[in-house]
Amino acid sequence: MKRMNWTGVVFVAPSILIVLALLIYPVFSSIWYSFTDKHLLRHSYHVVGLSNYTDLLASSSFWNAFGVSIKWTAASIIGQLAVGLVLALALDRVPRGSGVFRTLLIVPWAFPAIITAFAWKWILNDVYGFLPNLATTLGLTDKNMALLGNPSTTFWVALLINIWFGAPMFMVNILSALKTIPQEQYEAAMVDGASGLQRFRFITLTHIREVIGLLVILRTIWVFNNFDMLFLLTGGGPGERTTTLPIFAYQEGWNLRQLGVASTVTILLLLFLLALAFGAFRMLNRWEKERG
DSSP states (O other): OOOOOHHHHHHHHHHHHHHIIIIIHHHHHHHHHTTBOOOTTOSOOOBOTTHHHHHHHTOHHHHHHHHHHHHHHHHHHHHHHHHHHHHHHHHHHOOTTHHHHHHHHTHHHHSOHHHHHHHHHHHTOTTTOHHHHHHHHTTSOSSOOOTTTOTTTHHHHHHHHHHHHHHHHHHHHHHHHHTTSOHHHHHHHHHTTOOHHHHIIIIIHHHHHHHHHHHHHHHHHHHHHOOHHHHHHHTTOSTTTTOOHHHHHHIIIIISOOHHHHHHHHHHHHHHHHHHHHHHHHHHHHHHHHHO
């Protein structure tokens, strides 16, 4: 019988303990607190069963945050995919100097979200921001506009920033997938008289759709669950116009001190994302079987 290598176990144990402390414990704590009336300013709390869940599902603020999350995520992913795909196709056709362009285009993704958010808030500031002052100087507007404080523009301006921030991830991964496509297939298609659109549809898209599908799944989970970018740009306002579920959970937990309600929001968010990921991965598996 082979003896266990305890040396390896000793080296791995700290990592396992860190994972347990930082991931598993908070999840189970959130599940427990979601069935209680836990308040940050009170030591004692009581089990309330499913009351938090029923109250949230009947709350218009919760459904507003859910709707904003869907809109924010869908628009972000579509925009990031479209921009990333166009950039990847362009770089794939320009081999000379593409490394320089690739480096420049990946810059937005290289910076942490907090730096990106504060940089854009400075650029868009209605008092000293570069873009509002430029628009006023050129006569495009009568006065400097608070683009991140105006209810009619806040969401869309933040969305454009998020697309700018996330598109390089799509670009890099799609470009890598494009490099694996055999050029002989394009040459054979051109001999057969296939148009550029047909070559893209039946060759390019066929080879990269699994990569795109995986990217869409991962980015959807990330954007839907992301807190920092939108919160740093807008704080969830004006009103509830940019309040997503993560921001809503933050407001319930830290502004209102309702930790039980905030935990319930996070559990509902987790269940939704698990269901979404399960369905998406099943679709990817079906694509692989069709191709194989």
